[in-house]
Amino acid sequence: MTIDALLKQLLAFRDARDWEQFHTLRNLIVSTSIEAGELLETVQWKSDADIEALLRDPAQMKNLKHECADVLMYLLLVAHTAGFDLVDAAAEKLKLNETRYPVDKARGKATKYSRL
Amino acid sequence: MTIDALLKQLLAFRDARDWEQFHTLRNLIVSTSIEAGELLETVQWKSDADIEALLRDPAQMKNLKHECADVLMYLLLVAHTAGFDLVDAAAEKLKLNETRYPVDKARGKATKYSRL
Amino acid sequence: MTIDALLKQLLAFRDARDWEQFHTLRNLIVSTSIEAGELLETVQWKSDADIEALLRDPAQMKNLKHECADVLMYLLLVAHTAGFDLVDAAAEKLKLNETRYPVDKARGKATKYSRL
Amino acid sequence: MTIDALLKQLLAFRDARDWEQFHTLRNLIVSTSIEAGELLETVQWKSDADIEALLRDPAQMKNLKHECADVLMYLLLVAHTAGFDLVDAAAEKLKLNETRYPVDKARGKATKYSRL
Numbered sequence A, B, C, D: 001m002t003i004d005a006l007l008k009q010l011l012a013f014r015d016a017r018d019w020e021q022f023h024t025l026r027n028l029i030v031s032t033s034i035e036a037g038e039l040l041e042t043v044q045w046k047s048d049a050d051i052e053a054l055l056r057d058p059a060q061m062k063n064l065k066h067e068c069a070d071v072l073m074y075l076l077l078v079a080h081t082a083g084f085d086l087v088d089a090a091a092e093k094l095k096l097n098e099t100r101y102p103v104d105k106a107r108g109k110a111t112k113y114s115r116l
Helices: A003-016 A025-041 A048-054 A058-082 A086-100 B003-016 B025-041 B048-054 B058-082 B086-100 C003-016 C025-041 C048-054 C058-082 C086-100 D003-016 D025-041 D048-054 D058-082 D086-100
Strands: none
Touching (some): A003 A058, A003 B086, A025 A058, A025 B025, A025 B048, A025 B058, A025 C025, A025 D025, A048 A058, A058 B025, A058 B058, A058 B086, A086 B003, B003 B058, B025 D025, B048 B058, B058 B086, C003 C058, C003 D086, C025 D025, C025 D048, C048 C058, C048 D025, C058 C086, C058 D086, C086 D003, C086 D058, D048 D058
């Protein structure tokens, strides 16, 4: 599925339930953050070996997918509500990161990018 | 731009800097959460009127776009690293939500969905 | 109860369950962030009037207290594990904030402090 | 310093700057979450060895203390604004956890407590 088709389905889902009234920019951004916290729960208390095992466990993988899905859906609603295209925004930011973190200086160094 | 093209650029960006070594599933999920916190900063201390004004202010809008972009990019890397398609995962979750929140019961009620 | 007495009880709780092995600094910090996300859920989708009502509703107040409690307990464990006193650290930071945000410049302005 | 003395200083700091007007329960909870995200940044991209090194590095330790301090200060303001004692709430929650996670069942198992 394309991300545009997903957004269209998401808006139809929202409108069928008359939920646009709750979808202020603030509420959607707050919800994105809450869902990111739930995504973080998928690795809470896990050792590196546990995380390896998670990737081979269908139930845990399904949970991981769904938590990522929730973050993406709110993020799409944030962008839609604010009136911009999410993927284009990311492409623009990535271009900026390319100048911020030049290959010759950033190569192999985690400290060079505390942020994307 | 399509999201697949974005992911491809993102992986090229990562590999040119030899950063895959830092991109464990845990680190990427932690980074998603950190970026969601930075997104939340875009509305911190703002009144509803301030948020309206933000939408008409180019500098603030750029900042909002970039924070959303950062969350999306990490989320794409999480999905890629775990081996699934992010948009397909969201489409699957949305289908599940449709059965969880039937239109006739959820209509107009925020309390019906504490979570997507 | 004093915060030192609370910490002492918390460590006894941890040790009776043999959970210190899971309490790495990283895990405790990740858990603090997850709990802060759950705290955020207490106001998700709520209007200002809903939040007023929450303060008069015993069940919601209990929930709010417990979510704050979880954040505090992990934070205490972070500080203990890293070897510093949490309250002293806050007193030191507050002193720093006093010089960062001088009264005459910061008075009545939210924009003056994006961060504590 | 006692936590009550800290809260008193914090309220004086707030009132000297006339900031109570911004300190709605929602804003304070949102700010707690943002600061928890900043705390998470202190371990972002770090290996276990890097985190060991952080504990012996005065600059990084100071940063860690200050990020914990920010979370605590907002949490204290949340509790004060909602009208309860933060430490008493934690003591109450800890008592609840003792019944939720009985020693004989929870001993040595991380999976037994996904949440405090």
